[in-house]
Amino acid sequence: MQTQPVRRLLLNLQKSVAAPTRNPRLAVVLGRFLATAFLICFATGLYSHFLQDPLPWMHFPTSPANLYQITQGIHITAGIACFPLIFGKLYTVFPNLFQTPLITGFKGLLERASIALFVGASLVEIVIGLLNTYQFYPWPFGFRETHFALSFVIIGSLAIHIGVKLPIISKYWKKIDGYGPGIRQSAEERELVDAPLIDAVPPGIQRAPGVKQAAGLTGMLFRWIDDTPSVDEMPADKRETKVPHHSSLSRRGFLATIGAGVGAVVLLTAGQSFAFLKPFNVFAPREKGIGPQAVPINRTAAAAQVTETAMDASWVLTVKNGSIAQTFSRAQLLALPQTTVDLPISCVEGWSQMATWTGVRLQSLVKAVGGGSGAALTLTSLEKEGGYRVTQMGSEYVSDPTTLVALTLNGETLDIDHGYPARMIAPGRPGVLQTKWLSSLEVS
């Protein structure tokens, strides 16, 4: 029985023959890369999300200290690599867009709607993610909440999409099954596939129940594009030898283009996250080694409205544990034993910067107010407002010997834009949680 899906598949196969780069095998090849990139982004994104909003039972590794630098660098870089991959993937399935009739039955409607949601959500997700890396928000919704919610929509749609396409994916998983859809087809099917365009479905097939042509303007356009004259004008016996050469050239050219696209966007932007690529950083929104004391910043003291409170001579850091409270002026903090550590500032936007910090071990300040080794803290900043003015720090970071209340950066007094008079620096945490302009620490 010739059913609707068969007709659809056949029409796709025809188009694939006419345009060698648009075939199921290439869709599978690119789909694997894109799905991998999506899953990497989802996993690293969830890690970043829960670092910022941990569930009560969650504990995170503090070693290696640059773990978040790596996971978030990968998150952003893989997200940027999605651009060429998704364009390539959409190109391989391009003719499906012009299929007529647009919707066939309830199942077809569901499938088309799910694909539309998948494509729309994926494009919006990578675009808002990219723009967020340079704090550009031309949309009327919350970035974090939407980026988080859409990631679940994408992974859900991806699972459904893989489920729908599973037979095609399994058939074209291995190269040995060939690029061309002609393999393992009957003579009649081959005849159908050999038809060069969508508009001209062979008469034998037109009689089959449910068969309709993709007609109209797009059909005509496809005929014009895919009806490659140099091939069609040739005698049939020569055509066979010519087609594989052309199609293999197109395929290789297409894959090389997508590969070069991924290589270019990664090479020219990943230097913001990975030091060894810094010389190639041409287009990233951030650059390592710039800013006050050679460390970039996100939020300036002026933006946080702390330029006066942070410079106030009467500033003290209050450390509290229930009814016990102690205050430390900057001079008193400097008089305590000092520790120097190399830790990165790793931003949720993907940029990161290794730096040398000197200050007082957080552990010793907590001990001074009788806090035990399992103490967790509530950190409060001088900032007037903002989502990260008050944050929580889990016990794994409080007890880590490299976590400091930092007073100097790269050998100099902390710049006010880096959190003067004192800031937090801990291993493996997102930059937004490395609280600047500390005001109080409270054992929670």
Added chain:
Amino acid sequence: MSDNIPVSPTMAKVRLTLFGVGVVGLLLGAYFLVTKQNPMQIVGVAVWLLGAIILHDAILSPIVLGVSVLARRAGRRVSRVVLVIIQGAVVVGAILTLLVVPEIYAKTLTPANDTVLPFDYAIRLGLMWLGLIIVTGAVCALYLRRAARRA
């Protein structure tokens, strides 16, 4: 989906599992959106999703279609390999341009501080195209010389 590709019982089970995972994912996404965003923001998300689909289906795709048409027509007169190389270079350049143009615009809106968008992206984009043209030209010339020698 496709009657001429056999679906084994294992595959059918895997499929069902994937559909289950998919539905859970979609529901979670909808739940997070509805609980964390107000109705106007949700409308905003919907408009953006729709906008992305329209941008792809109605603007980008026809452009690609047009470029394909031109490339195919040029294909009658130019070496196919040269055409593939040029096509590839144009696509890579276009993708980079797509990523960089928003940066150029965002920089005009006064970034939060000097370490955000520190480069002159317009000049860099121009230089990138110049470099791309030179490299592509060189590769094509090299290919044509080799092909001529082989012939």
